[in-house]
Amino acid sequence: MPHLQDRRPEFARPNEPGPTPNAIEQDADDSEALCEQVRRARVEQTSLRIAGGNTKAFYGRSICAGAELSTRRHRGVVHYDPVELVATARAGTALGDLERLLADNGQRLAFEPPHFGESATVGGMVATGLSGPRRPWVGAVRDFVLGVRLITQEGKHLRFGGEVMKNVAGYDLSRLMVGAQGTLGVLTEISFKVLPKPAASACLRLELFAEVARQRLCEWGRLPLPITGAAFEPASHGNRGILHLRLEGGEGSVNATRQRIGGEEESHRYWEDLREHRLPLFLEPDPRPLWRLSLPSRASRPAIEGDWLIDWGGTQVWLRSGERDIAIFEAAQAAGGHATRFTPCGSESSPFTPLPPVMSRYHRQLKSRLDPEGLFNPGRLYADW
Structure with a gap:
């Protein structure tokens, strides 16, 4: 059974200043290694278990099989514009680091995401799609996602959406990743709309x-x-x-x-x-x-x-x-x-209300289009995924 752990992220440097606006941490870009791991897994026909800070590992079916693909090395706030109220962060970025950066500029993630531990990451926040007590009045996680970068099952690193709402045209694939728990691809970068703190x-x-x-x-x-x-x-x-x-x-x-x-x-x-x-x-x-x-x-x-x-x-x-x-x-x-x-259950049970037949069919079709070989987080949402 996964454990909730309150531990400092292994890359944290408590005596060093946090990232500054518009700073780009090129040395924290681990995307090519992640792409290569996906390509290798596809060739070898092995599944992947995507992991970040593991503070929300209890959520969903906790028997996901496969070799671990960790996003923790792929970290850093790659762009932040306080005037435009937009921030872009890599998936392995500590959620606490992003929130402190926003707070220094009088801003915040309005949907109030839970951490459940100091090692919570931005990618895990989006993958689980959990929002806090403010959600009914300001919106959910997906309402603030402007765009994402994603590694597909072919090992391609693609961008969907952007950093402004007008970039979203047609089917909004970026918001589809919210709550998918890594079953549709590997999230590597997410752009958010942020809001000022109230007076x-x-x-x-x-x-x-x-x-x-x-x-x-x-x-x-x-x-x-x-x-x-x-x-x-x-x-x-x-x-x-x-x-x-x-x-x-x-x-x-x-x-x-x-x-x-x-x-x-x-x-x-x-x-x-x-x-x-x-x-x-x-x-x-x-x-x-x-x-x-x-x-x-x-x-x-x-x-x-x-x-x-x-x-x-x-x-x-x-x-x-x-x-x-x-x-x-x-x-x-x-x-x-x-x-x-929310309490982990046995391998024969599902933590989610069973989907109606029509909705289940749509889910299956989507999974078969984006991850037909079942590489990503098999069994995480549903036993037969």
């Missing part, structure tokens, strides 16, 4: 009953309020719990909303702990699997036995449950959503 922010907590919290969120959702985080944690008993809210925007808007909503102020640390799964629901020893349920905004929480936490203003439910996998999949589908198991 003001505030974090609030309100003690409410679950149904009241839901009604309030529906009411606030119809208003132009600067909410960028809404999570509800039930109490240990009963339906009463804590509604956590985060406000971000102009100083006047944040202050006016804070006065309107009321509640007590709390630390911004809560949202980082939620993003990184450091809250009790995620950390306390528990033999029950951890699930993420993605639901329509107005759907009721499925009646599944277990402990839960509601995120994304009600559209994402984190659940600890001992119910059978099929029961959770069916309950999520009945509510109009889908479920993903």
Whole structure:
């Protein structure tokens, strides 16, 4: 079973300054070696297991076979234009390094990607496509991807998209790589749209009953309020719990909303702990699997036995449950959503809600076009891929 490890990236230099805007780290370009490894694997008919920082190795089917192809040596921010709000980084770049560079210029990755460890990489962030608590209000990872460079199964190093939205024409292959978990090719470089940090922010907590919290969120959702985080944690008993809210925007808007909503102020640390799964629901020893349920905004929480936490203003439910996998999949589908198991499962199981037949056919056709020989991350998404 893969382990989440909080360790410093092996290439980090804590006493050296980080990359400067527009700096190009030619000595960190490992693309030709990666291309050669892909070509050799194709000739030898061996599969490849793509790896970066391995902090998200638990996500998806964790029995991917093949020789390891590591992107960790292929690192560096190759271009950053704070004025144009665009950054391009190689796949092995430490996610923390990129975020610190953006923060030095008053900017950020708005979709708030989780790290799950210090060795998280930019490539892993895109391959898994996981977004943080801000996602419903600003967009997901794929909404900010402008272009990618990709190594195909022939060992060709191709570019898709660019660094401006107008470069995207026809089928947007670059965004298709988001969440594909390396099953369609080897990501080597990604260009992102970045956004400025807000002028003001505030974090609030309100003690409410679950149904009241839901009604309030529906009411606030119809208003132009600067909410960028809404999570509800039930109490240990009963339906009463804590509604956590985060406000971000102009100083006047944040202050006016804070006065309107009321509640007590709390630390911004809560949202980082939620993003990184450091809250009790995620950390306390528990033999029950951890699930993420993605639901329509107005759907009721499925009646599944277990402990839960509601995120994304009600559209994402984190659940600890001992119910059978099929029961959770069916309950999520009945509510109009889908479920993903975050705790690794056995080789006979899938962590994802089964695809409808038509959608499954499209997925298979796409895989057969981009990786017909099954070189990349076999079995990572589905057992028969």
